Amino acid sequence: MILIQHIETIWTKKSRGMPKAAQRNAVPRKLKIPSEVASCQIFVHQVFAREWKDFNLEQKTEIFRESNKYWTLIFLKSEEQVQVFFTYDHYKHGQPNRGTYRKSLFKLQLGETGALHINGRFSSYSGQNYKQHFVNIGNVYKLDSNWFLENESNYYVDQMAHLF
Numbered sequence: 001m002i003l004i005q006h007i008e009t010i011w012t013k014k015s016r017g018m019p020k021a022a023q024r025n026a027v028p029r030k031l032k033i034p035s036e037v038a039s040c041q042i043f044v045h046q047v048f049a050r051e052w053k054d055f056n057l058e059q060k061t062e063i064f065r066e067s068n069k070y071w072t073l074i075f076l077k078s079e080e081q082v083q084v085f086f087t088y089d090h091y092k093h094g095q096p097n098r099g100t101y102r103k104s105l106f107k108l109q110l111g112e113t114g115a116l117h118i119n120g121r122f123s124s125y126s127g128q129n130y131k132q133h134f135v136n137i138g139n140v141y142k143l144d145s146n147w148f149l150e151n152e153s154n155y156y157v158d159q160m161a162h163l164f
Contacts, residue, residue, distance in 0.1 A: 002075055002082055003138040004044045005031060005148055011051040012129045023055040029134045030148040037143060040065050080110040082139045094120020094131055096161050106155035108139035113148065114155035121163045130163060
């Protein structure tokens, strides 16, 4: 089973400095998984922290029984290994551009975890907003609610950019 915890933080230009910056920076990068599932291909724990909701955590889970894709990630699974690929998408990740080709992030053996951290700037007629994504991925035999809290990431990919 591929276990994913996707934490997305969204804010506007107004909260780049204090006092909201302290709330935004306090959003955790790893959380307890809220529920257990008997069997699935991909289990996703999505967490949203939005400025206009005072960065309070909103959570939901999704189950993908027959998929090898989530968000802009693709998973190629063999017996005990999962290769994780990532494709930058302007509409989902914002500016600056990080190339539109598919990149291999890491290969996870059974029991290993990896993390991707990416941020971006979005512009519209109403102004600018910013998003930050922490995506924790585990290749697990059985779902454990504390998996990401108890296990350090074996791999970490930093796609953070200077957004000023």
